[in-house]
Amino acid sequence: MGERQSAPGRFDGFGLKAAAIVAMTCNHVANVFAGQLPAAVLYPLFAVGGLTFPVMAFLLVEGYRHTSNVGKYALRLAIFACVAQVPYSLLWGAVPNVLFTLLMGLGALWLHSKMGHNPLFLLALMTAALLTLPFDWGCIGVLLVFLFHGVRPEGEAGTAGGGTGPSLRFAAGRGIAAAMLVPYLAIGLPALLELPGALEGGAQAQPVMAAAQPSTVLDAQNGTAGGPTTAAAEAAGGESPVTPLATASTDSDDNSLGNQAADFAAHTAENMVPFSLDSLIAGDASPHTANTIAQAGHLAEAWGNIGYAFAGFTLAIVVLSCYNGQRGRPMKWFFYGYYPAHLLIIWLVRAFLLPG
Numbered sequence: 001m002g003e004r005q006s007a008p009g010r011f012d013g014f015g016l017k018a019a020a021i022v023a024m025t026c027n028h029v030a031n032v033f034a035g036q037l038p039a040a041v042l043y044p045l046f047a048v049g050g051l052t053f054p055v056m057a058f059l060l061v062e063g064y065r066h067t068s069n070v071g072k073y074a075l076r077l078a079i080f081a082c083v084a085q086v087p088y089s090l091l092w093g094a095v096p097n098v099l100f101t102l103l104m105g106l107g108a109l110w111l112h113s114k115m116g117h118n119p120l121f122l123l124a125l126m127t128a129a130l131l132t133l134p135f136d137w138g139c140i141g142v143l144l145v146f147l148f149h150g151v152r153p154e155g156e157a158g159t160a161g162g163g164t165g166p167s168l169r170f171a172a173g174r175g176i177a178a179a180m181l182v183p184y185l186a187i188g189l190p191a192l193l194e195l196p197g198a199l200e201g202g203a204q205a206q207p208v209m210a211a212a213q214p215s216t217v218l219d220a221q222n223g224t225a226g227g228p229t230t231a232a233a234e235a236a237g238g239e240s241p242v243t244p245l246a247t248a249s250t251d252s253d254d255n256s257l258g259n260q261a262a263d264f265a266a267h268t269a270e271n272m273v274p275f276s277l278d279s280l281i282a283g284d285a286s287p288h289t290a291n292t293i294a295q296a297g298h299l300a301e302a303w304g305n306i307g308y309a310f311a312g313f314t315l316a317i318v319v320l321s322c323y324n325g326q327r328g329r330p331m332k333w334f335f336y337g338y339y340p341a342h343l344l345i346i347w348l349v350r351a352f353l354l355p356g
Helices: 013-032 039-049 052-066 070-092 098-115 119-131 138-149 165-179 181-200 215-221 230-235 244-250 257-272 298-321 332-353
Strands: none
Touching: 013 039, 013 052, 013 070, 013 298, 013 332, 039 298, 052 070, 052 098, 052 138, 052 298, 070 098, 070 332, 098 119, 098 138, 119 138, 138 165, 138 181, 165 181, 165 298, 181 298
């Protein structure tokens, strides 16, 4: 789809892929071993982990823009998504992994190339976003891929169009920052609003939109659907996860009509809304979840989510703004293979270190 021209920058495609690999590993290690890691290690891991998906989404857009065969690109992505689903499910349950989210994003880009500004494309994009609600990174992932597609339009790579390197990088940086407002608002803002309750240590420090989690997830977190038991969570150094209903029932000894109404409202919300905002973050709301930051306590969860969003997303903006448009050293197959391989290794380590 055209030759790549480059502007001065610190990161080429190889550098972005290496950054994504490091960040992805940090995020998954933090999720799986949150109950065992000290705060001084846990929070930086989550902060770096926030870099992962924005970089992967950006690389997908670049790959789509420069591939000679979109069909083969999609097939390759689908194959590795299926392979990675096995270790991913061993860790976090039957939730489609992030490669499926990227595959849906790729489909949205292909549809846009065929439909252009046809109003029906907006319907197709919204449909794709809704279909990915139960996926890792959920609907935000597809939307971010599409928004990144507008950051570096065809013919504007490198110094094409007469722009200078610094001015072009500034323009690209603005576009990246604008696109990143979506995850900032959808993930970062709720995490920030949760912090005061977590600092108070009260019942309001429950995970963001916990009432909207599916009952199987809540049961799993309480040890009744294959997830860690309350005793196991406490042994891991975290607080015992409880459902919003349990919280509402234990906050007061008064079994008044008001309390019953609150319980009914929480139960209704739980069963009406199938997916929570937490499901947009890797491994955070999956059935049979192995071990997540929620088990390290509500305050740790709040700070971890804030670091993931505000530190990680900001770091992603800086890194992506320094992209020079060049491919760099090829590592396509290693990048694809690393995803399922590192998940399998993490699962094996967890199985040996945290049996049962």
